[in-house]
Amino acid sequence: MSTAPRLIEVRAKVLKQNDLLARELREQFRRSGVYVVSLVSSPGSGKTAFLEKVLARTGINHRVAALVGDLATENDAARLRRAAPQVKQITTGTICHLDAQMVKKGLEEWDLENLDFLFVENVGNLVCPSSYDLGEELRVVLLSTTEGEDKPLKYPTIFNGADVAVITKMDLAAATEFDLMATRRNIQSVRPGMQVFEVSSKTGQGMNEFISFLCGRFEAARTATMS
Amino acid sequence: MHELSIAVSMVERIIEESENRGGLRVEAVHLKLGVLSGVDKDALMFSYEVACEGTFLAGSTLVIDSVPLLIYCDSCGAEGAPESMQHIACPRCQRPSHKIVRGRELEVSALELAA
Numbered sequence: 230m231s232t233a234p235r236l237i238e239v240r241a242k243v244l245k246q247n248d249l250l251a252r253e254l255r256e257q258f259r260r261s262g263v264y265v266v267s268l269v270s271s272p273g274s275g276k277t278a279f280l281e282k283v284l285a286r287t288g289i290n291h292r293v294a295a296l297v298g299d300l301a302t303e304n305d306a307a308r309l310r311r312a313a314p315q316v317k318q319i320t321t322g323t324i325c326h327l328d329a330q331m332v333k334k335g336l337e338e339w340d341l342e343n344l345d346f347l348f349v350e351n352v353g354n355l356v357c358p359s360s361y362d363l364g365e366e367l368r369v370v371l372l373s374t375t376e377g378e379d380k381p382l383k384y385p386t387i388f389n390g391a392d393v394a395v396i397t398k399m400d401l402a403a404a405t406e407f408d409l410m411a412t413r414r415n416i417q418s419v420r421p422g423m424q425v426f427e428v429s430s431k432t433g434q435g436m437n438e439f440i441s442f443l444c445g446r447f448e449a450a451r452t453a454t455m456s
Numbered sequence: 457m458h459e460l461s462i463a464v465s466m467v468e469r470i471i472e473e474s475e476n477r478g479g480l481r482v483e484a485v486h487l488k489l490g491v492l493s494g495v496d497k498d499a500l501m502f503s504y505e506v507a508c509e510g511t512f513l514a515g516s517t518l519v520i521d522s523v524p525l526l527i528y529c530d531s532c533g534a535e536g537a538p539e540s541m542q543h544i545a546c547p548r549c550q551r552p553s554h555k556i557v558r559g560r561e562l563e564v565s566a567l568e569l570a571a
Binding site for chain 2: 246422
């Protein structure tokens with residue numbers, strides 16, 4: 230009798246449950262005609278301030294809502310409710326990222342048919358969220374001028390997995406001697422071809438460009454679903 | 457650190473695969489881990505042990521095969537391994553490319569059974 234161990238090939242994706250659920254959500258979002266945008270960044274990069282402005286601006290002509298993830302507190306949701314009526318906080322406890330199940334649960338009482346945009350603000354973290362598909366159509370990674378220009382090089386996975394990048398706090402760029410060109414170069418180095426926006430939530434710089442980009446994406450997605 | 461969440465999902469998947477095959481006595485688990493998977497190898501090794509506790513996988517070994525990055529270059533049509541994750545460009549023509557062929561894997565590839 231042989232004592233050699235037997236090897237069975239399996240090819241089992243570890244995050245199969247999350248991936249399947251994310252795919253279901255994505256189909257559901259498309260059927261309902263809601264364009265879903267997620268935001269990832271490190272803590273303190275200005276996600277909530279940015280989202281507050283984006284909600285207020287997109288909310289003028291569209292029906293908007295937001296899910297916001299944090300380990301604890303309802304503070305961000307309370308802040309965002311000033312800009313949009315439909316905001317729900319997801320408190321993750323000790324979990325450092327959102328997953329598709331949390332998004333699904335967060336949406337339970339909402340009628341997606343009555344929405345145009347849904348924004349999902351992930352927990353502030355440049356590592357963990359990168360592994361989880363949330364069913365979103367667009368993943369935005371944010372980086373502020375108060376962080377180092379080499380952030381993209383230090384966290385290539387999260388930048389590589391995102392669709393567009395937003396550089397926030399541009400009003401502080403001069404004070405922090407932020408090297409914009411180096412940052413743009415670093416982003417392209419880890420995620421070739423990525424579109425980059427420069428904004429300031431405080432002064433409104435660059436917001437028009439980002440909002441017209443979002444609305445363009447929304448219209449294109451709607452046309453694609455109808456055809 | 458999200459490796460514990462990953463390890464828990466992994467143990468659930470292995471149990472599912474094992475049950476689908478009528479119950480296996482798993483001694484070792486082989487995992488393909490892409491460099492762009494967002495998962496740290498050492499943290500996963502540690503978390504795997506914790507996640508296995510109280511299941512029939514307790515005491516099993518995790519063997520991690522790292523999968524390097526491989527990209528497809530639109531410009532010259534070649535597949536190649538970029539210099540690093542920090543510089544994703546074609547090793548042949550140096551042009552940047554975002555077509556990832558390999559490197560995002562997070563997949564149990566094989567189960568080693570007790571003899």
